[in-house]
Amino acid sequence: MLKKSMIAATAALALSAGMSAAEDIDIVFVGKNTGNPYFDSLTQGFVDACEVIACNFEFVAPATAEATSQIPFLEAQIQRGVDVIAISPNSPDALNQVFQSARDQGILVLTVNGDITGNEQFRDATILPTDFTKVGADQIEMVGSLIGYEGEIAILSATTEAPDQNFWIEGMNETIANDPKYANMTLVATVYGDDQPEKSTTEMEALLANYPDLKGVIAPTTVGIAAAAQVVQSRGIADQVKVTGLGLPSEMREFIKDGTVEGFQLWSPYNEGWLASHFAVGLKNGTMTNEVGATFEVPNLGTITINDGNSINTQSALTTFNAENIDDFDF
Amino acid sequence: MTDSAQSAIRELAPARPTWHVVLVRPETMTFLLLIFGLVGASFLSPFFLDASYILRSFTLTAEMSIVALVLTMVVISGEIDLSPAANMALSACIFAWAQEAGTPLPLAVIVGLLAGLAMGALNAFMSIRMQLPSIIVTIGTLIFYRGLAQVIAGDRSIRVPDSFIGINTIMIAGIPLPVVIFVGVAVLLGLVLGTTVVGRQIYQIGTNQAAALHAGINAKRIKVGLFLVLGVVSAAAGMMAASRLGSVRYDLVLGGELQMVLMAMLGGTYIFGGRGTILGTFLAAWLLVIVSTGMTVANLLPAIQLTVLGILLIVAIIATNFIYARTQR
Numbered sequence A: 001m002l003k004k005s006m007i008a009a010t011a012a013l014a015l016s017a018g019m020s021a022a023e024d025i026d027i028v029f030v031g032k033n034t035g036n037p038y039f040d041s042l043t044q045g046f047v048d049a050c051e052v053i054a055c056n057f058e059f060v061a062p063a064t065a066e067a068t069s070q071i072p073f074l075e076a077q078i079q080r081g082v083d084v085i086a087i088s089p090n091s092p093d094a095l096n097q098v099f100q101s102a103r104d105q106g107i108l109v110l111t112v113n114g115d116i117t118g119n120e121q122f123r124d125a126t127i128l129p130t131d132f133t134k135v136g137a138d139q140i141e142m143v144g145s146l147i148g149y150e151g152e153i154a155i156l157s158a159t160t161e162a163p164d165q166n167f168w169i170e171g172m173n174e175t176i177a178n179d180p181k182y183a184n185m186t187l188v189a190t191v192y193g194d195d196q197p198e199k200s201t202t203e204m205e206a207l208l209a210n211y212p213d214l215k216g217v218i219a220p221t222t223v224g225i226a227a228a229a230q231v232v233q234s235r236g237i238a239d240q241v242k243v244t245g246l247g248l249p250s251e252m253r254e255f256i257k258d259g260t261v262e263g264f265q266l267w268s269p270y271n272e273g274w275l276a277s278h279f280a281v282g283l284k285n286g287t288m289t290n291e292v293g294a295t296f297e298v299p300n301l302g303t304i305t306i307n308d309g310n311s312i313n314t315q316s317a318l319t320t321f322n323a324e325n326i327d328d329f330d331f
Numbered sequence B: 001m002t003d004s005a006q007s008a009i010r011e012l013a014p015a016r017p018t019w020h021v022v023l024v025r026p027e028t029m030t031f032l033l034l035i036f037g038l039v040g041a042s043f044l045s046p047f048f049l050d051a052s053y054i055l056r057s058f059t060l061t062a063e064m065s066i067v068a069l070v071l072t073m074v075v076i077s078g079e080i081d082l083s084p085a086a087n088m089a090l091s092a093c094i095f096a097w098a099q100e101a102g103t104p105l106p107l108a109v110i111v112g113l114l115a116g117l118a119m120g121a122l123n124a125f126m127s128i129r130m131q132l133p134s135i136i137v138t139i140g141t142l143i144f145y146r147g148l149a150q151v152i153a154g155d156r157s158i159r160v161p162d163s164f165i166g167i168n169t170i171m172i173a174g175i176p177l178p179v180v181i182f183v184g185v186a187v188l189l190g191l192v193l194g195t196t197v198v199g200r201q202i203y204q205i206g207t208n209q210a211a212a213l214h215a216g217i218n219a220k221r222i223k224v225g226l227f228l229v230l231g232v233v234s235a236a237a238g239m240m241a242a243s244r245l246g247s248v249r250y251d252l253v254l255g256g257e258l259q260m261v262l263m264a265m266l267g268g269t270y271i272f273g274g275r276g277t278i279l280g281t282f283l284a285a286w287l288l289v290i291v292s293t294g295m296t297v298a299n300l301l302p303a304i305q306l307t308v309l310g311i312l313l314i315v316a317i318i319a320t321n322f323i324y325a326r327t328q329r
Helices: A002-020 A037-052 A071-080 A096-104 A132-147 A163-178 A197-210 A222-235 A249-257 A269-285 B002-012 B018-023 B026-044 B051-076 B084-100 B105-129 B134-153 B177-195 B197-207 B209-214 B219-245 B256-266 B278-297 B302-326
Strands: A025-030 A055-060 A084-087 A108-112 A125-130 A151-157 A185-192 A214-219 A242-245 A263-266 A295-298 A302-305 A311-315 A319-322
Touching (some): A025 A037, A025 A269, A037 A055, A037 A269, A055 A071, A071 A096, A108 A269, A132 A163, A132 A185, A132 A242, A151 A197, A151 A222, A185 A197, A197 A214, A214 A222, A222 A249, A302 A311, B026 B302, B051 B084, B051 B177, B051 B197, B051 B256, B051 B278, B105 B134, B105 B219, B177 B197, B177 B219, B177 B278, B197 B219, B256 B302
Parallel strands (some): A025 A055, A084 A108, A108 A125, A125 A311, A214 A242
Antiparallel strands (some): A263 A319
16 A cells, blocks of 8 residues: 555656656766765766766765665665666675665666676676776886886785785786886785775885885775875885875875875776766667677767676776876866 | 651652553653654655565664664663674674585574574673673673684675575565564563563562562573573574675674664663663664664765764663653652
């Protein structure tokens, strides 16, 4: 009984909404947690896209990024009857059952900026910032160019279990071992700061103490690179040890400005939101297909291809940030 | 002269009228807040007032709510246990690890329950036998159990077999099974606490343990029993959560102990023991689901949600203390 009146109310609402805006696609993005500048930028991509194409956008996120905290938010969006759920999942498998019930309702489920590896059958497609298989090689080239392709380097990572970081570190090891260009560089240590500023600082101090000849440090995590730069800045050894890695322009700006860090890399989270909304609206309108190998055009990004596993990359290589371009980015 | 006059006046003071006894109690306040929450949430979002959605949302916290019912009895007896959420995680991890290692499913469930029992026993041993304050003991075991869970499961998640997944999709007369279990446990514990001798004794121990001992009540045995039941029920709840999620991680219901205590407090259980009812916790569990679901489906920010929940708790505690102060026996 309740449900019937509910359906009637929803239908009435849909009718009245239909009159004001013709069949806009309702997109919601479920972030990992609130108060994360990285996701502010990603969200802005959705917001800007929905100003130029036919979609309504809302952002929701739990207070904490633990594995199950997104579930009530997903249930709520299913209940609201949105058309598209985009999500940066906090767990590779705890959300499977909820994704299943969303898709049973005809909701398009896109994972953005992180995938549910091993459970890909529970989402429709994934939008990743860049080709993760190239991150390791890009980072080695970056540190190589800073130290003149010669000397000892070390890696300051996140946790020992972090899947993305471990994948990239594997790529770094392979690149150093196999590419003759880097034959004079040796990777002397890989340490883990657990993505905590204090622990990352301690690990960085330990690296400097244990390897006095260290020339470069790659920190492929935003917490790690900021901590490493802080140590180098306070010791005033920027000309002896080059810090690079993956960082946020907003957090690294001061280190670039005072010369502590010459360059670091990342991708543009903004483009993920921009692409995701264009892709979602295209799929819902039938102008795009979600098939491996299919291509489509996205304004400003060019031709995008759907890769194996319905995986889409917003850019082919990492963006390098340095003193010249750092002010163009605000995330 | 004055003494006898005063005692005469005291004897003449009228007994509380029946309506007063029935209505002026913390549960009434919880119930009113619940109604208020329902109405408010319906105004907040047109998508809220749908029985199946509310029931589905309740399944997300049903496991914790079941544990909160038992925790209510522990608090009434004058103790506290902050480790049940960690117990849920560790039991579920041990269960998942056992079945992954090839233990038959029913046996793995029993292993999980036994693990929960052992955790309850450890809490009881230190709190009751060694006479250490249960709040300190269980803060310790909360960290210990959670740590052990991480040792067993690492940072990965352990899958549970497909046949074990989906307790929340089993419907009994249109109601999800976890909700049915919650109601069943509430009725059972309500009867135990409200109508049996043991129930009476739990209140007496919580009100005045020394007096209860003089009255011949074996307070230690009852408290140990409560800790053991809480341990087993937590383990069962942990495995229910595993069935709902389809996988187990060490951070299952991380921070859940606060929500359980919150349910008991919102339902009018007195933190220093002796007072409280299962009905109160039962209503509070629904109140929390109604309030948070209403705000989530209206896309309100978590910051606002936390603020509202904080205000609710403060209101509840002030009201509970006020009511108890006025109705002192």
